[in-house]
Amino acid sequence: MKVLMTGNEALARGAYEAGVLVASAYPGTPSTEIMENFSQYEGVYAEWAPNEKVAAEVAMGAAVRGVRSFASMKHVGLNVAADPFMSFAYHGSNGGFVIITADEPNMHSSQNEQDNRLFSKLAKVVCLEPSDSQECLDYMKAAFEISETFDTTVMIRVTTRICHSKSPVMMGERKVPEVKVFSKNPEKYIMVPAHSRKRHPVIEENLLKLASFSDKTDLNGIEYFDTKVGIICNGISYQYVKEVMGDQASYLKIGFSNPLPEMKIREFASKVDTLYVIEENEPFMEMQIKSWGIHCIGKDLFPICGEFSPELIREKLLKIPSTSTYENELQAPLRPPVLCAGCPHRGLYQELGKYKKKAFFSGDIGCYTLGYLPPFEAMDLSIDMGASITAAQGFQRANEWATDSQDTLKPFALIGDSTFFHSGITGLINMTYNQTPITTIILDNSITAMTGHQENPGTGISAMGNIADKLSIENLVLACGIKKENLVVIDPYNLEETKKAIKAGFDAVEPYVIISRRECALIKEIQIQRAHQKCQVNWDKCRFCKACIRTGCPALQINQEVNKVQIDSVQCNGCTVCLQVCPFKAIEKGGDLA
Amino acid sequence: MKKNMNILLAGVGGQGTILTSKILSNGFLQQGYDVKMAEIHGMAQRGGSVTTQIRVGDQIFSPVIEKGQADIIVAFEKSEALRWLDYLKPDGILIVNDYMIEPFTVSLGISPYPYTFLNEYSQKIKHLHVFNAFKTAQDLGNAKSMNVVLLGAIVKYLQLDMIDWPSVIQDQLPEKHVAINMKAFHAGYQQ
Incomplete structure (x- = not known):
């Protein structure tokens, strides 16, 4: 019997059926539900890591030991995990190893629109791209076979529309392969220059074998209908193109996109009159195809920015513009995301906003990023996970040289509990050790809230539901070098207390930390209370x-x-x-x- | 049922559009149709505009609905109907929950709320059904079952009686919520 699954549910199911025993992830839209679902299965080890680098390395260690493992993350998470990702390509694998990257064309909940297929090329690893939930399950299983056969990392690249769309899936049985033998092998597992120089040619040779596999595998499939128009496409673009063109075009659907199947592409190109390459974001396939001297139409017609839709394909390919049925004179009111009723961040921002002319607010990634909006406008910078403290430090050090009207701005760093664990700690150490007088506010709502309430080291529960010792943010802050008298813990529901703490933080001449602590109002137990x-x-x-x-x-x-x-x-x-x-x-x- | 059907649910984060579409799409699947459902999770958990889209038929490729192609739009919040209206087919059905959630942009005076738009559109939209599903659910004893009241109305206006919805609801909901939601479903159907 078929069941409806999102792409994320199907990826988790595929990993389970493939016999994955160890998996690690850090939450991030649109990838979060992969680990949420995987952790529900019996007979697996699953965890929320503090960040994506940690997650990738945990999974790599498991693969080296000889079990199948994966790490999942959003596209920008791979930037954090890029160091082990690039290096481990040289190690190869032992048990199968898969990295799932969930990219976000159109940035529904992200800061940029990076196309991580380029990362697979840079790291010289395999890239697979499913186009619906059934393929998410099937490709996940294929990924482990490929990883073990070719001793390589396999990256599965999905996008928001794949992750969050449901379609019917036929489930299979779980088969757990025997744990592979681990043999000590410094030449393979310790990348000192002498070993790396030997490993690099092995990886290049492997890529040739993989290119030949890419030509043979059904993951890259040709469907011939009308051959006047030939379309090479991948992922969700395949669904949109089929929706619009049906059997009025022929298709080469790329499911195995690094390395590309050059022979198959040449064959397909020779049989169609006009060749289009339809892919969201970067011209990843188009540039390679053109480099082989094959004429094709891609980004001349289809945009690099944003996500595609059947309407866009129809408009660009068939020159049929989309039409609206109803001309609206009236507009729906703007309904941007907003801090929820009872959100603990509101009390803090209510008081912090009063300093907006006197302070520089260096922000971070989480629900509290919404503090940049009216009515508070208490955020002036947000770069990436963990950048609040570090960028505030840089701002302060530069401001010491400035002699204009802004030179008295007091830097505040605003960071959530989960983001602090993710990559704020090193920044706090740096700021404290180098005696930079900025005030850091840790907005501790005791959960990873924005992605839908995942556990973190501060919640006291693991991803698998086990009770754990809560990590004390106070102890951590003191260990980073903040003096006891420069640390204060407040309840942001109490405005008087909050106001006093912010004033003290503003006046502080030494590194200062305020922990603003109140649980997220949407946590089930809190809602009941x-x-x-x-x-x-x-x-x-x-x-x-x-x-x-x-x-x-x-x-x-x-x-x-x-x-x-x-x-x-x-x-x-x-x-x-x-x-x-x-x-x-x-x-x-x-x-x-x- | 028509060959291919497109259903668009629009509301505000926290209103339960996702549960409604989950019940609907599972009903279609059990009946043997191909189904795709798309949802977008935005930033933050509550208060933003949300949509889920269901496409059902013999073979479905795209999970998203194109402009002017929705057979039915269900606005869980009144003004959300306006946001998605240009997705409705010329002869499509529009169900509007006569229930307002004013965004803070209205209270702050940044963005006006179109209080009277239904009067202006009642002539243009052939199949317009307006009722207060929140009140119906509240009268039944649980305001949160509003989404299943609206499900009842969808089943009625799309004439989906060939599917055994009570059994789908039973499958999809935790047992303690089944009784109240059965009542909600029937109340919605009788609107």
Whole structure:
């Protein structure tokens, strides 16, 4: 019987069926659900690592020992894991080893649009690209066979539309291969120059064998229909192209994209009148095909930026523009993502926003990145995971040389608990050791929230549900060199306490850390605990000054009929931030309202 | 059922559009159809605009619906209908939950809420059905079952009675939620 699965669920299932015993990941959209699902299977070891480099290396160690293993991450996660990824290509594998990269054309929840197929070429490893959920399962199993046969890393590259679309999947049985023998072999496993110089030619030779395999494998399949138009495509583009062209074109669907099947491409090109290469983002296939002297149309017609759609293919290929049925004079209101009602970050930003003219806010990646938006506008820079503390340090050191109106800006670094574990710690060590007087605020909501509540070393539970010793952020901060008197822990639901801490942080002349601690309001247990805690507006006292509205809480609404503020009791969890900012004491704690 | 059908659900993060589409697409699968369903998880957990799209038929390639190609659009929040209206087929069905979640951009005066748009569109859209599924669910005792009230309405207006929906609901939901959602489904169907 077939079941509906997302690409991510099917990748996890494929890994399970392939007999994977060890897997590690760091959450990141759109890859998160791969490990969430894999960790649910019996008879596997699964974990959330503090970052992608750690995840990749754990999986590599397992593969060296002789079991099948994988690490999964979002596209930018591979940047973090790039060091082991590039090196381990020289080691080869022992048990099968797979890296899953989930790329984000159109950046639904990402900072850039990098096409990680280029990484497979750079590292000289195999790249596979499934185009629906069934292929996610099948390719995952094929990946381990290829990895073991050719002693290589296999990268599976998926995109948001593959990860988060559901389609029918036929499941199979799990078969766990015997754990392979591990033999000590320094020439293969220790990459000192003398060994690396011997390994590099082996990798080059291996690539030739893989190119020949790429020509033979069904993962690269030709479908001949009308041969006036021939289309080489990959991943989700294949689905869009089939949707639009049906049997009015012939297809070479590339599922094994590094190394490309040169012979198969030459054969296909010779049989069609006009050859198109349709791939999202970079002209990865097109550039190689053109380098072989084959004429094809690719990025002249199809954009590098953003994601494709059937409409886009129809418009570019058939010159049929898309039409709207209804011309809208009215517009839906802007509905950007927003800090949730009861979000602990709101109280902090409410006070921090008051310093926006006097401070430089170096931010990081998480729900709290939304603090850059009105009404707070308390974030001025966000580069990548962990950059808040390091970039704030650089800003301060440069500001010491500046002599303009900005030269008094006090740098604050804003970083979440999970991001601090990911790559904030080294920055804090550097900042403290080099005595840079910036103030770091660790926004500890005790979970990896933005990706949907994954465990991290601060939560006290492992990915497999085991109880673990919580890592103490206080101890970690002190160990990084922050003095005891320069560390304060606050509850951001308490605005007075928060205000005091920020003032102390602003005035500090030494490295200073504020831990702003309150659990994410959406954690199930917290929701149950606070289910009946609500605030309500006393309309006799409300003067409609909108001070509460300026906290940006989505539970606060304007009642147009009476020109007063009302609180949506479904969303409110009684955090009392609005109550504390109301100058007329018009907001009351409803207590335990049903 | 028609040969190929496109269903677009639009709402606000936290309203349960994903569960509704999960029940729908599993119903279609059990009936032997090819199904694809696309969803987009944006940043942050709540309050943003969300959409799930279901395509069903004998053989489906693209998981996403093109402009002007939705057989039905279901707006879980009133103004979300407007955001997706140009995806509706000329003779398509529009179900609007007469329930507003005003984004903070409205309260802050950045973006106006189109309070009256339904009056203006009621002439243009042939198959428009408006009701308050939130109130229906609340009256039944659990406001959160609003999404399954809307499911009932979808089944009714698309005439999907050939599928045994109560058994699909039973399969897809934890046991303790089945009873209330059965009631919600029937209430939606009777709208």
